[in-house]
Amino acid sequence: MGKVIKYERDNIDTDVILPGTYLKLHDYDEIAKHAMEGIDPNFHARVKKGDFIVAGKNFGCGSSREHAPIALSHCGIKAVLALSFARIFYRNAVDGAFLLPIEIDETAYKKISENDELDINTEKNEIKNLTKNEIYSMKPFSDIISKIIAAGGLFKYKPD
Amino acid sequence: MPQTLFEKVWNSHKVTEIDGRTLIYIDRHLVHEVTSPQAFDGLRLNKRKVRRPDLTFATMDHNVPTNNRSLPIIDQISAIQIKTLEANCKEFGIELFDLHSPYQGIVHVIGPELGITLPGTTIVCGDSHTSTHGAFGSFALGIGTSDVEHVLATQCLVMDKPKTFEIRVDGKRKHRHAITAKDIILSIIKKIGTAGGTGTVIEYRGEAISDLSMDERMTICNMSIEAGARAGLIAPDDKTFDYLKGRKYIPKNYDDLVDSWKTELVTDNGAKFDKTFAINAGDIIPQVSWGTNPAMTSDVTDAVPYPDEYAKGNKSQEDAAKKALEYMDLKPGTKITDIKIDRVFIGSCTNARLQDLIEAADLIHGRKASPNVRVMVVPGSQQVKKQAEEMGLDKIFQDANFEWRESGCSMCLGMNPDILSRGERCASTSNRNFEGRQGSGGRTHLVSPVMAAAAAIAGHFVDVREWL
16 A cells, blocks of 8 residues: 555656666665656655556656666655556566556546555556545556566566 | 568577567677666676676766866766776676777767677667667667666576567658758657657668668667667668778678678568658758657747647647746747757767767858857767867867867766756757756757757757758
8 A cells, every 4th residue: 555646747757767967876775865856856755665656658768777766666666657658667667676567547547646545456457546445457467577576576587 | 471670680589488578689788887787786696697798898988077088087976886887897807998998988889880789680788779779780779777687697688579660761851961860860759759669679761761871870770769669770781881891899700791681681572560650851851859858849940839739639748848848948939940058069879970070060160159158069989089080170169169078978868077057958969858867957959960060159049951
C-alpha cells in the first residue's frame, strides 16, 4: 500500500527524473535526494516508502541513465503507473529490480488522483484504489519480465 | 524469404532463445565514466571478469571540462568519476582513451573515427545516443548500467526482437548547405512524435539519405532515440566503406569484409517492414524547436504555435504545449526569427563532427558574434579538433569571438562546467531540449550547426537560406 504522486503529463524524461548534474554521484541515497527535482523540487521531502508515481505516456524517455529508476526506487517509489514507458527506462527498472513499471489504461489514469491510496496485485493484474474503493486492470507483464521481477533482477534470474 | 537489413544483423548475432527472448552477441562495447562505475562494482562484488576486454573500449566525455586540459579538474566529484574509470580500465584490461589521449572524445564520435564501429555489427554503450553508430549499418543501442554489467560479464544481451520501421526520405534537399541532416531528422520527429518509433529499429532509406555524407548520416541515426526507437540504421554503401578504410582499429581483412558487406548488408527487394513513414526532402526547410521535447519543433518561417492549434483537439498535448511555452517563456504567435538568444552551443554527439564545424565556419567567416551572445564551439573529439585546426577553423571561430574548446559532451547535458544559467536561452546543436537539460532553468532551442552559427551572429534566429 502506498499513496499516489500524480503528474498529469506525457514525456516525463530522465533529465527531469534525475538532472544530469547529479550523474556524478555514486551513492544511491544521495542520488535519491534529487529525484524528480527537474519538475518537482519537493518530491524527496513528501515521498514515502511504498508510494506510487502515476503519469502519462512515454514515461522515462531520453537518456539511458539507470540513475533515474535508482533515484525513484531509493526514495521509496514501489511502482510507476504510466500510460506507456520509454524502452530503456522500462528495461532498467526491471533488470536492476528497482521498481515495477506498470502500464495502465486511460480509465485508470483518469480515475486515480493525487494522494489516493493504492494496493497492487501483480498476480491478479489488479490495482485497488482503497481511497475510492475502485479496481482497475493493469497490463500483465510478459512471461520473461515476470520471471526477472520474481527473481529480483536480471542477474538473479536463471532460465528454466 | 526477403529480409530487412536489421533482420539480417539480428539473425547473424543470435546465440540462443531464452524464455521467448533472444540472447544477442555484442561485437563492440563502448564505455564511459558516468554509466559504468556501478557495473564494475558489480563485477568485483561477484568476482567476475570482463569477458572480452579486446572488444571493449572506454573514454571519458560526459563530465569533463572543455577548457584548458593542463589545468586540474576543479569539481572533485567529477575528478573521482574520471579516476574511477581509469582504475577500472586498468584493473579489467580495457583500452582507455583518457583526457590526454589524442583519441579522446565523445564516445559516439570516436567509435566511427577510430574504425571501432563497423557495418553489420552489434554495438552497445551505456548511453542512449549509441544509435549514432547505426549510420554504418550496425545495430547499435543504448543500455542502462545493469545491462552494461551484463555485457561486460557475458558479451551478450537478452532482448525481444524489435519491430522494423522504414522511414523513407525521398527527393532532394532544396539547398544543400542551409537544409541539413539535423533539419531532416527534426522534421521526422516533429511528424512521428517522441514515441513514434517505440519498439522499433528504424531503417532510413531513400534518395535524400543516400545523398548524405557519413557525418550527416550519423546526425540522423543519433536522434532515432528522440523518436523513442531502439535504434536507427542506414545500409552501408561506398561512402561508408571509404570512410572507414585505413582507420586505426579496422580488421586486417577489411577489403574482404567490404566485398561481403556489399552483397549482404542490404534490405532485400520485397522485404516487409512492420511500419513505414515517408517524407520528401524537397519539403523540408530549416527547423527550430520551440518546446521542451524534440517533437515540439517548427519551420524557421513559422511562429510559436498556439497550444490549442498545435494540439488539434488533444487535451494532454495542449497542456504539454502550455507548460512548454511557460517554461520556455515564449508567447504564441511570436515569429521564430524574432526569438532572441543569449547563448549558442555548437557541439555534442549530434553535431560536433568535422563537417558540422566546416559548415558553421564557412557561414560566419568574416563576421562577428552578436555582442550579447556567448558562443561555444566544442569539437566532438581530439581528432576532429586537430583536423579543424589544420584547416584553420579555430581561427575563423576565434576571430568571430566564438570560444574554441576541448572535446567532450559539454553543454549538451548539464553535468560538466558548461551549463546555462537559469533563464538563459540557447541555440543548440545538441539533441534534447528537455527542461533543465542544459542546466536548471535553461532554455534550449534545437537547431543545425549553420542555424546556430547564424543565430550567434544575428543575436536571434534567422532563416539561414537567406545567408547561403
